[in-house]
Amino acid sequence: MEEYAYVLDFLPYGKSSDPRRQPVVQLIGEKFFTLLEAYPKMGANFSIGERVYVGKDEREKIGSIRGRVSFADLTSASKSSLRDVISNIIRKREQEFIDFFNRCGPVNIRLHQLELLPGIGKRTMNAILEERGKRPFESFADIEKRIRITKLIDFLAQRIEEELHGSKYYLFVRPSRYR
Numbered sequence: 001m002e003e004y005a006y007v008l009d010f011l012p013y014g015k016s017s018d019p020r021r022q023p024v025v026q027l028i029g030e031k032f033f034t035l036l037e038a039y040p041k042m043g044a045n046f047s048i049g050e051r052v053y054v055g056k057d058e059r060e061k062i063g064s065i066r067g068r069v070s071f072a073d074l075t076s077a078s079k080s081s082l083r084d085v086i087s088n089i090i091r092k093r094e095q096e097f098i099d100f101f102n103r104c105g106p107v108n109i110r111l112h113q114l115e116l117l118p119g120i121g122k123r124t125m126n127a128i129l130e131e132r133g134k135r136p137f138e139s140f141a142d143i144e145k146r147i148r149i150t151k152l153i154d155f156l157a158q159r160i161e162e163e164l165h166g167s168k169y170y171l172f173v174r175p176s177r178y179r
Helices: 076-090 095-104 122-134 138-148 152-165
Strands: 003-013 024-029 035-040 051-053 064-066
Touching: 003 035, 003 076, 024 076, 076 095, 076 152, 095 122, 095 138, 122 138, 138 152
Parallel strands: none
Antiparallel strands: 003 024, 003 051, 024 035, 035 064
């Protein structure tokens, strides 16, 4: 269950396909990257990338959670803001992702979790494993400096977006049981 989520899109007049035309907010969860739709409280306004409470206690701006949605259900505005919002979440949760680089292991005999990240092949994976064997990574800057890799946050955001589309292997997104 998500406690906080980030706004991807706010439709103050609802979806055109919805006969009730009730205002809707599309969100992405902070912890499990769950895609959600919610009904806002009366008079609430939202900005793209805004962090809102969606937990079980009293919510300030969200009236009720409509439910999980798939990537295909997102509006075009949500899809276009998704990568930036995911990148911001990654930056705020940097230590958790650094822990991933320090602890990840093989998926099977032929595939390592690192190889599931776009832009990381066998050579880069071996360099990461060798460097973390010397001493654990401390930050994204540390990884980029020691491995000479750039755009690490972009690679992670791209992987998370791929998992939201649907994937055989999930590293960061809690898979929907409806897939």
